Amino acid sequence: MNQLNNGFTIFLSLLVEAMPFLLLGVLFSSLLLFFVDERKLVEKMPQNPLLGALVGSMVGFLFPVCECGNVPVARRLLMQGVPTPVAVGFLLAAPTINPIVIWATWTAFRDQPEIVVLRVVFSLLIATIIGWVFSSQTDLQPIVQPAIARYLKFNPPPKPEQKRRGKSQSGKIAGNTPSILRSGTYILGGRAGMTTRLDANQIPASEPNPNAGKSRADKLRLVLDNSIQELRELGGVMVLGSAIAAAIQVLAPRDLILSLGAGPITSILVMLVLAAVVSICSTVDSFFALSFSSAFSSGSLLAFLVFGPMIDIKSVGLMLSIFKPKTIFYLFALAGQLTFLFTLFINLHVI
Amino acid sequence: MTKSQPPNKLLPWLDVLAITAWGVLMLRYWRTGKLNLLIHPNYFPLVIVAGIFLIIVGLLKAQELWRRRRRDVITSNVQHVNFFAPGWGSSLLLIAAISGFIFTPQVFASDKALQRNVTDLLSTSRLQTRDFEPPSQTEKRSLLDWVRTLSVYPEPDKYTGQKVKVKGFVIHPPEMGSEYIFLARFVLTCCAADAYPIGLPVKLSKGQDRYTPDTWLEIEGKMVTETINGQRQLTVAADSLKKIPQPENPYGD
Numbered sequence: 001m002n003q004l005n006n007g008f009t010i011f012l013s014l015l016v017e018a019m020p021f022l023l024l025g026v027l028f029s030s031l032l033l034f035f036v037d038e039r040k041l042v043e044k045m046p047q048n049p050l051l052g053a054l055v056g057s058m059v060g061f062l063f064p065v066c067e068c069g070n071v072p073v074a075r076r077l078l079m080q081g082v083p084t085p086v087a088v089g090f091l092l093a094a095p096t097i098n099p100i101v102i103w104a105t106w107t108a109f110r111d112q113p114e115i116v117v118l119r120v121v122f123s124l125l126i127a128t129i130i131g132w133v134f135s136s137q138t139d140l141q142p143i144v145q146p147a148i149a150r151y152l153k154f155n156p157p158p159k160p161e162q163k164r165r166g167k168s169q170s171g172k173i174a175g176n177t178p179s180i181l182r183s184g185t186y187i188l189g190g191r192a193g194m195t196t197r198l199d200a201n202q203i204p205a206s207e208p209n210p211n212a213g214k215s216r217a218d219k220l221r222l223v224l225d226n227s228i229q230e231l232r233e234l235g236g237v238m239v240l241g242s243a244i245a246a247a248i249q250v251l252a253p254r255d256l257i258l259s260l261g262a263g264p265i266t267s268i269l270v271m272l273v274l275a276a277v278v279s280i281c282s283t284v285d286s287f288f289a290l291s292f293s294s295a296f297s298s299g300s301l302l303a304f305l306v307f308g309p310m311i312d313i314k315s316v317g318l319m320l321s322i323f324k325p326k327t328i329f330y331l332f333a334l335a336g337q338l339t340f341l342f343t344l345f346i347n348l349h350v351i
Numbered sequence: 352m353t354k355s356q357p358p359n360k361l362l363p364w365l366d367v368l369a370i371t372a373w374g375v376l377m378l379r380y381w382r383t384g385k386l387n388l389l390i391h392p393n394y395f396p397l398v399i400v401a402g403i404f405l406i407i408v409g410l411l412k413a414q415e416l417w418r419r420r421r422r423d424v425i426t427s428n429v430q431h432v433n434f435f436a437p438g439w440g441s442s443l444l445l446i447a448a449i450s451g452f453i454f455t456p457q458v459f460a461s462d463k464a465l466q467r468n469v470t471d472l473l474s475t476s477r478l479q480t481r482d483f484e485p486p487s488q489t490e491k492r493s494l495l496d497w498v499r500t501l502s503v504y505p506e507p508d509k510y511t512g513q514k515v516k517v518k519g520f521v522i523h524p525p526e527m528g529s530e531y532i533f534l535a536r537f538v539l540t541c542c543a544a545d546a547y548p549i550g551l552p553v554k555l556s557k558g559q560d561r562y563t564p565d566t567w568l569e570i571e572g573k574m575v576t577e578t579i580n581g582q583r584q585l586t587v588a589a590d591s592l593k594k595i596p597q598p599e600n601p602y603g604d
Contacts, residue, residue: 005457012451013389013543016377020394020401027404107394108541224411228366231408235369236440239447245544254466291544 007250010291014242018284021104022234025283028100030226033073034219036062042080049085053131056082056089057124060098070094075322079151084140085131091319092335093127095282095309096120105305108286109293115302118346122306126338130331143327145320234281241280245291257295264347267300268340275308282309299347307339362438367413369441372448374405379452387600388456390542458601459537461522461564464548489513490571494536497585498549507576507585515587516571518595519550521562526580530555532562534570534587539602546602552579553587560592569593 041059046052060070074091078084095101097120109115134143141149248257261267271292280288285308289301311332319328377398380386386395485496489510492500494517501507519534527533535550553570554577555561562568570589577586 002457002460002462005454006459006463008450008454009388009456009459010544011447012456015447015451016380016386016398017390017394017542017544019373019377019405020397023401023404023408108545111540221415224408224415227408228370228412231370232366232440232444234440235373236443239443249544287542287544290541293545294547 003250007246011242011246014287018287021283025100026227026230030223042082045082045086049135050132052083053085053089053128056086057093057127059090060094085135088134089127089131092310093123096123101282105286108290119305122342130334241278245288249291261296267297268303268343271300271304275304297347299343303339303343310335365441367409369445371409374402376448376451377402391539490516494519510574513574518569521566553589567595567597569595
C-alpha cells in the first residue's frame with residue numbers, strides 16, 4: 001500500500017513539475033508557428049552542407065517545438081527548398097536545442113550542470129554530423145516520400161516571391177536536385193493540393209505562410225486551438241510517461257536497476273531502448289530521466305536525453321510523412337550509434 | 352458533419368475539462384500546502400502561474416465553444432498528431448487530474464529510505480556543496496547543514512564535542528545495533544522523483560527510547576566518532592530526544 005502511495009506521489013510530482021514547461025512549450029510553438037515568417041528564414045539558410053546542418057540544428061531557438069511539432073515544420077522547410085542538411089539538422093536537434101527545453105533540463109539537473117551542457121553539445125554534434133552525411137545525397141527522390149518529391153518537382157520551391165535573391169536560390173535547387181528537375185516523366189495530379197491533404201498539422205504545407213492574411217483575432221483563435229491540440233496530445237503522452245517512470249522506480253527490483261544502471265555499457269543500452277519506447281515530449285523528458293538519476297550512470301542519462309528527442313515511436317509515424325522508411329532507419333541507426341559512442345566515452349573517461 | 356457525429360461536439364468539452372481540471376489541481380496543491388510534498392519550493396511560482404494559465408486557456412476555449420454551440424461551424428479539427436485516437440489524450444489528462452483530487456500525496460518515509468543500504472545513506476556524494484556556508488554556531492545547523500559540512504570536511508574527529516540540535520525522522524536500519532537510530536530527512540533538488548535521504552546516526556544512552564520508525568524527533572547532543580559497520584562515522588550522542596510534529600515542509604532545511 002505504501003509502495004502504491006510512493007509511486008503515486010512520484011507520478012503526481014513529475015506531472016506537476018513538468019506541466020508548466022509543457023504549457024510554455026506549447027504556447028510558444030503555437031505562437032511562433034503563426035507569427036514567424038518562414039520564407040525569410042529559408043532565404044537565409046547557408047548553402048554549405050556542414051554550416052547548413054549546424055545552422056539548421058540551431059533554428060530550434062526560433063521554433064521551440066517538441067518532437068511532434070518539429071516534423072511538420074521540417075517538412076514545410078524542405079518543401080520551401082531549404083537544403084537537406086538544414087532540414088535534417090533541424091529535425092534532429094530542434095526538440096533539444098531550444099530555450100524551453102534547456103531551461104527544463106537545468107531545472108531537473110541543477111546539481112549536475114554538466115548534463116545540461118553535454119546534452120546541448122552532443123545533440124548539436126550528432127544533428128550536424130547526420131545532416132552533413134545526408135548532404136551527400138543530392139537527389140531527394142530516393143529518400144523522401146513520392147508525394148514530396150513530386151511536389152518539389154512541380155513546384156521548384158523558392159522563386160522567392162519574385163523579389164528576393166531569386167537567382168541564387170533557384171540556381172542552387174537546380175544544382176542540388178538535377179535528376180528531379182531534368183527528369184522528363186510527369187505524373188498526373190502531382191500538384192500542390194496533394195501535399196495539403198497529407199499534412200498532419202493545421203497549416204497546409206503547400207503555403208509557406210498561410211495565415212498572413214488572417215485577422216489578429218482569427219490568428220489568436222488558431223493559436224488557442226493549436227495549443228489545446230498539442231497540450232492534449234503531448235499531455236496524454238506525458239501522463240503515460242510519468243506513470244511508467246513512477247512504476248519503474250517503485251516496482252522494479254532495486255538490485256536489477258542498480259546492476260543495470262551501474263554498468264557503463266548496459267546502462268546506456270537500457271536508456272537508449274527506453275528513449276525509443278517512451279515517447280515523452282522533449283520539454284519534459286528531463287524530469288523522466290531525473291527519476292533514474294540515483295541509479296543510472298550520467299552517460300546513460302545523457303543518452304536518454306540526446307537520443308530521446310531524435311527518435312520515438314510516435315515520431316516514426318510522423319516522419320513517414322516526409323521520408324521513406326529506409327531513410328528513417330538510417331537516421332535512427334546513425335543517431336543511435338553516435339549517441340552510444342559519445343555517451344560511452346563520457347562513462348568511461350570523464351564522469 | 353457535426354450533426355452526424357455527435358461525439359465531435361463533446362470532445363472539445365473534454366479538452367476544456369481536462370485542461371481546467373489541471374489548472375485547478377495545481378492551484379489547489381499550492382493552497383493546501385501539498386505542493387511542498389511534490390516539488391522544490393523554487394518552482395512554486397512556475398506551477399502557480401501555469402495553473403492560472405491553464406484555467407485561462409480552458410475558459411477561453413469554453414467561451415468559444417459556448418458561443419458557437421448552435422452553429423455548425425467546422426473548426427479546424429484536423430488532428431495535430433495522430434498518436435491517440437480522438438479523446439484519448441484528454442481522457443488521460445483528466446483521469447490523472449481526477450486521481451490527483453482523490454488521493455493525497457504522501458510524505459516519503461523510512462521504507463523508501465531503507466531501499467538503500469546504510470553505506471548509501473551515509474554517503475554524501477550527491478549533495479551540492481557549492482556556495483554553502485553553514486551557521487558558525489554548531490547548534491544552529493540543520494541536519495542538512497551537517498551532512499553538507501561533512502561532505503566538505505569528511506574527517507569525523509574534526510567535529511568531536513560540538514553541540515548539535517537537529518530535527519528529522521527515525522529510521523531503524525537493520526545493519527545498525529540497537530543502541531543506534533538513524534535520524535534522516537529527504538532532500539529534493541527538483542521534485543519528489545529525485546528525493547533522496549540524508550542524515551546522521553544517533554547514539555542513544557541507556558534507557559533512551561528508540562521510538563518507532565518515522566517518528567519526527569528533535570535531538571540535542573554532542574558530536575562523537577563511532578565505528579558503525581566497520582566505518583568511522585560522525586555520530587550524534589543524544590542528550591535529549593523530543594517528539595515533534597512533522598514539519599509543514601518535510602523536505603525543507
